[in-house]
Amino acid sequence: MALPRPRSVFQRIPAYRAGKPAHSDAYKLSSNENPFPPLPSVLERASDELARMNRYPDAGMTALYRSLSERLDVDEDQLAGGTGSVGVLFTLLAAFCEAGDEVVYPWRSFEAYPIAVDLAGATGVPVPLRDDATHDLDAMADAITEATRVVLVCTPNNPTGPVVTRDELAAFLTRVPSDVLVVVDEAYVEFVRRPDAARGLDVLPGRNNVVVLRTFSKAYGLAGLRIGYLVGPPAIATVVRTATPPFAVTDIAIAAAVASLNAVDELEQRVEAVVSERESMVDALRSGGWDVPDTQTNFVWLPLGSDALDFAAQCAPVSVRAFDGDGVRVTVGEPAINAEFLDAAARWRAAR
Template identity: 65%
Template sequence: MTDPRPRQVLAAIPAYRPGRPALDESHKLSSNENPFPPLPGVVERAAAGLARMNRYPDPGVTALGEALAERHGLSTDHFAFGTGSVSVLFGLLDAWCGPGDEVVYPWRSFEAYPIAVDLPGATSVRVPLTADHRHDLPAMADAITERTKVVLVCTPNNPTGPVVTEAEFEEFMARVPTTVLVVVDEAYVEFVRDPDALAGAAALARHANVVVLRTFSKAYGLAGLRIGYSMAHPAITEAIRKALPPFGVTDIAQAAALASLEAQAELEERVEAVVAERTRVFDALREQGWDVPSSHANFVWLPLGERSAEFAEHAHPISVRPFPGGVRVTIGTPEINDAFLARAAAFRR
């Protein structure tokens, strides 16, 4: 008699292992979290939801869907919700892909992409970034075959930071078959300041095969409540919804997201503060001699190659995120950013 065995694909998927703990939350520059507390009114609205935790949440995410529909000039049947935009991506790939299908995406990019592709049995087609750490969209178009079901475009790219421009994307879409779904992952869109950057909502209006992913985890500071969404044409949205678990988004998360949307002025003020700090950190790193790519997210990328793990150890008690090829550092408070810059300068020496 043999033991119960999971699917073989799980053997190739790494288990999550947290990195070395930071001294405290302010020293944690490894997870792209917002350094600010929740926006005004969010805690109160979320706390009110605790009193009815004996009830299931609204499965349709009705109030939040109506608010987002009004904001984007769409109908509510354009939106699907999940526990973070990554959950929606997993559902989308479950709905579209199976064994023999291919998913094209840039690499290195969001680390969840390979896992989300592997679980339904699809095949990853990883297209290397350019020398300046950007999407190589012509090469991604070349990689599309008759087996391609989905293409993932991450802008700004996590973990390197550059954006895809609108002109680049339109040239790319001219080569993509209309039967291929193109997912524009905009987890960090609020931090973008490049006037030429692609706007996912505008791309959705032009192309019926585009899906846009957004999250409340980053700029809105709701990482601990896990809520994100997709925008797509209704037929696509219906398929995504079918692949997502019912009652996935708690009423507490829904209330917090709605309150966050209503605090737009305070949100913009905080985002501008992060962008200003990002610019300051970027300029300081360049002055130290680092070859840092231009970032439009809430982090910077140090292309350290094989010395990435060494730098992460050197940065302690500040926690940064090493990858094969580089280190991603979240923009934190000015004081912690100064401490990181001092360690970066010492490492250069």
């Protein structure tokens, strides 16, 4: 008996792999989560919304757009929300790409990029990173053809950590045709401390082909509520809003996001604690002989190549994220758990 067949893309598309579970959340350094629990004010506001779970969410995301507009100094019609920045990306590519179109992106970078591109019916054009784990923007510009519809720039880059600099992005944008959409993915922007790092919002004025993606999952600690957003030209934001499924983002998530924006001073203290711990981990690893690229995120990258899977196994009970053949990404967790990871890394290296 014949069965319904999905599109042929599902014969080759990989499933997204979540971070490997651990015996407790504290030991799970395989997903880029915030190690701190929700702020009491945010938890209280989200809990209040539970009493209204019998009602549909605000499809217009009014409170979210108002708060972001004030916080970022952008117009509300420049915003489009979704289920995390990755949800917005999937919607964006589905809205702007079709069969025969190409999407240029760095590789290795965010694991969901090739999945989102394939599902949109487009063809991915991955461009290898440079030896220092940074974007090769010259090569990415060279890869643009008449078929290119979108270019993805991940800064800081996941899973390797480095940023694209302000000058690099400015030079790159001069080479991108005006009808090619440039997506600046800034999921980790709050952790950036390099003064010369590019900021997507700074390049938006005067450009009609650039959008910025951001999320509440990382620095704001709302990964479980799935909420992120796009900032860009009103014409593009309007298309993404139209293409987003109705009621995709819950009022609980919106309430928590707005409360987080109102508690930004408290959250910045937590971000500073993560950044400080990140620097300590990088210093310890480099002192131990490890090759660690610059990281402006809440994780560190070890370019272990073919040793990635073996190293990850030796880190147990700490769970880290291995990318077979490339390296291992380790999220900054609680100091005691980070110390256990560093001990495991030292033992593995000493045994080589």
